[in-house]
Amino acid sequence: MTLKREVNPGILKPGMHRVLSEVAPGQWQIVGDTGQDLSLLQIDVASQHAIGMQSANMMIVDSDSKVTTKFENYKPLPQIDGAPITPENQRIRDRWVAAIILWLTPSELRNAEATPENQQAVRNALKKAKIEISLSGNGTEAIIFRNGEPLASWMC
Structure with missing residues (x-):
């Protein structure tokens, strides 16, 4: 209770x-x-x-x-079904994706400066951990997979 x-x-x-x-x-x-x-x-x-x-x-x-x-919550704002994602909802979705990527990123890279080399190191670490991100064509749905299985999803 x-x-x-x-x-x-x-x-x-x-x-x-x-x-x-x-x-x-x-x-x-x-x-x-x-x-x-x-x-x-x-x-x-x-x-x-x-x-x-x-x-x-x-x-x-x-x-x-x-x-x-x-x-802050990741609740999307209302928008028209089937329409491309609104700028506000894109910011919410991207904040959600970034939070999960931060959690999945090795500790030595979490606070690293955003250089091209460090960004590539993060991509390599996510690839090694078998993390994939899938976005719908209009951007209103996102699924994060780990080892080919859905880990989390977000949608408008």
Whole structure:
């Protein structure tokens, strides 16, 4: 059973973080507490958000109830069926794809400068991990495959 409540982080031990998910405008559910390193926690939450919780807004707060990281939902805006993707929805789709690629990228390349060499290294790493991205002709659907199996999908 899931409890819905307003954000009230309460007291966390120093170094602890709380993950929250918005269940209604201004109402947040506590998903979990952890002492995990923040950079690793951000990657974990970002991957879960992009793959299984795309429609939720989420955040990580620290022991002082300060928001350290926000995750905006990937819900597409309404558009005409069969029409090419709108610029707004393309930005949402591309943000979703980028979040998953970041999660699948080896740690040494995550914060690397965006040089042609590093971009090629990311492409090579994704190819080695058997990651493929498929977009529909009009851009309104995207599927990310790993080892030939669907990992995640997004659509308008």
